[in-house]
Amino acid sequence: MRVVRLEHGGRGYFAEVLDAANAELLTDAPWSGGVRTASLVPLASSRRLCPVTPSKIVCVGRNYRAHAAELGNDLPTEPLLFLKPPSSLLATGDAIELPAASERVEHEAELGVVVGARLRDASESEAARGVFGLTCVNDVTARDLQRRDVQFTRAKGFDTFCPCGPEVVTGVDWSDLEILATVNGAPRQRGRSSHMVFSIPTLLSAISQVMTLLPGDLIATGTPSGVGPLCAGDEVAVEIAGVGRLSNPVRLRRA
Ligand code: MG
Numbered sequence: 001m002r003v004v005r006l007e008h009g010g011r012g013y014f015a016e017v018l019d020a021a022n023a024e025l026l027t028d029a030p031w032s033g034g035v036r037t038a039s040l041v042p043l044a045s046s047r048r049l050c051p052v053t054p055s056k057i058v059c060v061g062r063n064y065r066a067h068a069a070e071l072g073n074d075l076p077t078e079p080l081l082f083l084k085p086p087s088s089l090l091a092t093g094d095a096i097e098l099p100a101a102s103e104r105v106e107h108e109a110e111l112g113v114v115v116g117a118r119l120r121d122a123s124e125s126e127a128a129r130g131v132f133g134l135t136c137v138n139d140v141t142a143r144d145l146q147r148r149d150v151q152f153t154r155a156k157g158f159d160t161f162c163p164c165g166p167e168v169v170t171g172v173d174w175s176d177l178e179i180l181a182t183v184n185g186a187p188r189q190r191g192r193s194s195h196m197v198f199s200i201p202t203l204l205s206a207i208s209q210v211m212t213l214l215p216g217d218l219i220a221t222g223t224p225s226g227v228g229p230l231c232a233g234d235e236v237a238v239e240i241a242g243v244g245r246l247s248n249p250v251r252l253r254r255a
Contacts, residue, residue: 003030003133003168005053006046014051015041017167029053031116031132031215050089051135051165052114054218057084058207059110059139059156063197063222070225079198079206082152084139084220088162092246097160097253098232102142105230108223109181109189109238112137113200114168119213127204130213133170136238136246137220138163138181140230163238163248164218172242174200179224180239191224 002017008025014034015023023043028034029052061080062068068075090096098105116132139156140163146155174193181189198206203221207213230236230250237247 001030001133001170003051004166005049005051006041007049008041008046012049017043029216031114048091048093048166050091051168052089052216052218054086054216055214056211057086057088057162057218057220058211058213059084059220060198060203060222061152064191064195064224065197066191066195066225067223067227070227075197079203081207081210082156084156084162087159088157090160090163090248092163092166092248094163094248095160096138096140096163096230096236096248096250097158098230098250099142099158099253100255102145104142104144106141106143106227107181107183107188107230107236108139108141108227109179110137110139110220110223111174111177111179111193111240111243112164113174113204113219113221115204115213115217115219116215118215119204119208122205122208124201124205127208128201130204131174131200132215133168134172134174134240134243135164135168135218136166136240136244137218138236138238138246138248139220139223141227163246165246166244169243177240177243181226182237182239183228183230183234185235188228189224189226191226193221195224196221
């Protein structure tokens with residue numbers, strides 16, 4: 001199943017992709033019990049929205065050995081968690097805006113996990129069964145502010161700093177996916193999910209010991225090495241085979 005969210009008739013709808021041309025509108029998100037409506041819309045003429053509307057976005061820091069090393073950090077002995085606000089979400093094709101407060105904004109290509117069940121104190125097997133599907137995430141980061149602040153909130157939380165999509169796919173084996181970031185078509189990051197320090201079931205189980213995960217919540221599972229700067233005029237893409245290609249232009253934030 002491939003889930004998108006589309007603007008139709010002035011409002012947003014979850015929809016299931018049927019083929020290259022069409023999607024069928026759903027009554028709600030499928031992880032919230034949404035069902036088909038028999039109303040078909042053409043994909044080409046529908047504006048794409050971010051395919052998730054999570055109660056929270058839980059992110060994982062330093063979950064790849066080579067990325068921890070490139071930033072001069074030791075590997076964590078337990079998952080390093082932080083949050084991005086849902087207001088940072090951005091659809092594919094929409095612009096990442098560089099804030100005046102930062103001189104160094106970087107891309108972080110990540111495999112995103114969309115939660116499909118309520119998870120509280122979940123075991124790893126319960127957590128694995130509680131995955132709805134996968135998507136692409138760019139954990140855009142103001143690296144200078146991240147180094148300056150104690151908390152990651154400001155560096156990770158600007159509006160437009162969480163591109164996500166273009167769709168949520170189910171039934172894809174997440175154990176060894178290639179995660180690629182390109183800027184203006186040139187490869188910048190290339191990693192494999194099999195190199196995660198903490199696996200997806202381990203992460204969801206650990207997060208669920210802290211906060212209840214709800215259907216539709218988004219987990220950004222950490223970035224491989226190769227993070228680098230974004231400049232106004234760039235086009236940054238996150239590509240994961242079988243999951244999708246998330247592409248966003250970059251521009252200065254308007255005052
Ligand atoms: Mg990250």
